[in-house]
Amino acid sequence: MATAGRRTLAAGGTVAVAAAVNVATGMLTQKWTLAWWLCTAVLVVLGGALQAWLTVSERPPARRQEIEDVDVRSGAVTQRMSGPGGQSVRRARIEGGLSQEQND
Incomplete structure (x- = not known):
């Protein structure tokens, strides 16, 4: 409804x-x-x-952005999210760089 x-x-x-x-x-x-x-x-x-x-x-549920089981040997990973919520990276093997950005 x-x-x-x-x-x-x-x-x-x-x-x-x-x-x-x-x-x-x-x-x-x-x-x-x-x-x-x-x-x-x-x-x-x-x-x-x-x-x-x-x-x-009526409030929207809290958003969640997850990255799991990432294996980047050479290079970088950027995780971007607009709006409120949470970001997480689990079980990752990144030998370059990891960047998390969030715009409210």
Whole structure:
């Protein structure tokens, strides 16, 4: 599901839960002012929590660039990566040079 669809679903669910809290509180206590305040609190807390969760879940995973089992006898190896993430070289036998570059 696309980001806009998830946000729409989260907003609709938040409003539905807040409305249910409003009606249930009002009917059980007959204190409609209290019911509206609880409804507002549920909207703010649940809506904020859902939006925070959606924002965190949209972050791209950390990237990783690995070179394994490299055996370069004469020459150089350059590993380039743009953006955040990690670079590693394992089990390498390079008798020239190894250069790692990363642009943020």
